[in-house]
Amino acid sequence: MTTSxxxxxxxxxxxxxxxxxxxxxxDLGQATADTKLFEELGLDSTSVLELLMTLEDDHGxxxxxxxxxxxxxxxxxxxxxxxxxxxxxx
Amino acid sequence: xxxFRSLDFLSGVRLGCTGDISTPLVLLGNVEVEREWAYDERxxxxxxxxxxxxxxxxxxxxxLLLGGAGDHVILKTAPDPGYLDYLRGLGxxxxxxxxxxxxxxTVTVTHEALDSSELIGRLRAWDGTARLLPHGMSEAxxxxxxxxxxxxxxxxxxxxxxVNSKIYSRRAAAELGIPLAEGWECESVAEFEAAxxxxxxxLAEGRTVGVKDAYGVSGKGIVVADRLxxxxxxxxxxxxxxxxxxxxxLSVVVEVWADKAADLNYxxxxxxxxxxxxxxxxxxxxDGGVHKGHRYPARLTPDQTAEIEDTAHRIGARLADxxxxxxxxxxxxxxxxxxxxxLLEINARNNMSTYQTRVQEHCVPAGSVVLARQYDxxxxxxxxxxxxxxxxxxxxxxxxxxxxxxxxxxxxxxxxFTAADSPADGRFYLMLVASGQAxxxxxxxxxxxxxxxxxxxx
Numbered sequence: 001m002t003t004s005x006x007x008x009x010x011x012x013x014x015x016x017x018x019x020x021x022x023x024x025x026x027d028l029g030q031a032t033a034d035t036k037l038f039e040e041l042g043l044d045s046t047s048v049l050e051l052l053m054t055l056e057d058d059h060g061x062x063x064x065x066x067x068x069x070x071x072x073x074x075x076x077x078x079x080x081x082x083x084x085x086x087x088x089x090x
Numbered sequence: 091x092x093x094f095r096s097l098d099f100l101s102g103v104r105l106g107c108t109g110d111i112s113t114p115l116v117l118l119g120n121v122e123v124e125r126e127w128a129y130d131e132r133x134x135x136x137x138x139x140x141x142x143x144x145x146x147x148x149x150x151x152x153x154l155l156l157g158g159a160g161d162h163v164i165l166k167t168a169p170d171p172g173y174l175d176y177l178r179g180l181g182x183x184x185x186x187x188x189x190x191x192x193x194x195x196t197v198t199v200t201h202e203a204l205d206s207s208e209l210i211g212r213l214r215a216w217d218g219t220a221r222l223l224p225h226g227m228s229e230a231x232x233x234x235x236x237x238x239x240x241x242x243x244x245x246x247x248x249x250x251x252x253v254n255s256k257i258y259s260r261r262a263a264a265e266l267g268i269p270l271a272e273g274w275e276c277e278s279v280a281e282f283e284a285a286x287x288x289x290x291x292x293l294a295e296g297r298t299v300g301v302k303d304a305y306g307v308s309g310k311g312i313v314v315a316d317r318l319x320x321x322x323x324x325x326x327x328x329x330x331x332x333x334x335x336x337x338x339x340l341s342v343v344v345e346v347w348a349d350k351a352a353d354l355n356y357x358x359x360x361x362x363x364x365x366x367x368x369x370x371x372x373x374x375x376x377d378g379g380v381h382k383g384h385r386y387p388a389r390l391t392p393d394q395t396a397e398i399e400d401t402a403h404r405i406g407a408r409l410a411d412x413x414x415x416x417x418x419x420x421x422x423x424x425x426x427x428x429x430x431x432x433l434l435e436i437n438a439r440n441n442m443s444t445y446q447t448r449v450q451e452h453c454v455p456a457g458s459v460v461l462a463r464q465y466d467x468x469x470x471x472x473x474x475x476x477x478x479x480x481x482x483x484x485x486x487x488x489x490x491x492x493x494x495x496x497x498x499x500x501x502x503x504x505x506x507f508t509a510a511d512s513p514a515d516g517r518f519y520l521m522l523v524a525s526g527q528a529x530x531x532x533x534x535x536x537x538x539x540x541x542x543x544x545x546x547x548x
Contacts, residue, residue, distance in 0.1 A: 039515065049135060049136075066330075073137065
């Protein structure tokens with residue numbers, strides 16, 4: 001049975017992947033929670049900043065880049081975890 | 091004044107920087123030295139790990155092709171034996187390889203050398219005539235010179251850092267009357283906010299604005315804004331950081347993007363006595379602002395070439411006045427109307443093009459068209475040089491024909507493999523030597539196709 005928590009998580013992951021597609025200019029249809037941002041998608045520190053700005057623009061998700069630690073950027077799922085935790089604190 | 095005439099590239103550097111054409115050089119490919127210069131500087135907010143990637147850390151092997159038999163090169167591992175055989179087969183005499191004690195994937199060659207007591211012991215035992223010629227001089231290379239008892243061929247890290255700032259580039263261009271992209275240097279948050287206000291008018295006219303770290307690695311540390319909202323977001327991030335740290339220093343430049351037709355990279359050498367030798371100009375191949383390679387000869391008019399050479403001599407003289415000597419590369423652009431912006435940024439260090447010079451002099455026939463480029467692949471397993479050479483087959487460069495794909499770094503191919511069973515990013519660096527553009531393009535397609543047997547192109 002799908003819970004509302006699962007759905008919210010799935011929605012958030014879809015938002016993050018859509019924002020990544022915009023930043024990287026390519027289709028990420030195969031991306032999952034385990035997809036690695038730097039190794040597999042080729043993200044760099046500058047495009048991470050652009051990702052944060054895109055999330056803020058399109059979805060009102062505001063994240064301070066200086067709060068991000070390397071482990072928050074390991075995978076798509078790790079970014080989602082960080083955003084979810086930030087929103088829970090706000 | 092230094093007489094550079096009749097000297098090959100490195101002999102000119104040797105004479106210009108050490109005063110003696112017979113000085114042995116210890117080459118060190120500390121690519122992305124900008125990371126050291128940027129330490130403790132406030133640029134565009136950064137996120138993530140600041141260590142170089144495993145692939146970038148193995149660009150140290152580019153330096154293998156810069157020196158000759160009397161020189162040395164410090165590398166993180168011994169090169170693939172098949173690759174060394176291939177290079178010797180091209181008639182190249184190679185520097186003696188000095189390997190660091192270990193090779194950790196994301197540690198730069200300089201820091202690996204600093205942690206190498208055996209290597210440092212070997213260097214200390216030398217007779218003191220050799221000089222260190224790093225990719226660029228930072229405090230880490232100064233420390234290596236001290237510990238290894240190895241004098242430097244380049245001026246101090248403080249001089250190098252100062253003249254490599256994009257703020258220095260813009261101010262030097264303005265003072266020398268060199269055409270400059272519209273923009274502003276920002277050394278505080280208040281100056282940045284004022285620049286954003288001025289940039290807003292250009293954004294309203296449909297122009298694009300870039301915010302660049304003064305000490306950023308080429309093609310990185312840049313935020314591109316095509317609407318004011320982006321600059322407002324960036325301002326907010328920068329202001330928040332200043333409030334949190336109580337430090338409102340900043341080192342960025344804000345520039346209005348010019349209407350660009352082509353990127354250029356030109357290269358000159360400044361001697362200790364202020365002599366300047368113009369080395370070459372190449373077209374720079376970029377993708378989204380990130381360096382992807384070179385094409386030469388550059389397709390310029392005689393007037394454009396003359397303007398580039400004149401600018402090189404003026405910048406060289408200015409760098410000499412400010413205490414710099416050594417190799418210099420400058421990024422420039424040809425605008426849509428054919429005019430030049432001949433000074434976008436000064437890179438007072440080796441450039442990617444620097445490492446092509448010796449191969450160019452020894453192997454590339456006059457009149458050739460050369461595309462120097464990289465092929466990034468996701469590799470499921472390491473690839474020995476012999477396998478890559480087999481796969482490239484008749485596309486591999488041969489000395490007798492003077493045509494084909496010449497491998498000018500191989501360590502980056504297998505750099506990412508830390509665990510044998512997991513895929514890793516690998517990068518092939520090749521110089522495609524052809525009789526014309528169409529042949530170079532066909533060779534490019536052939537090489538891409540043949541390398542794809544090893545992994546998925548990135």
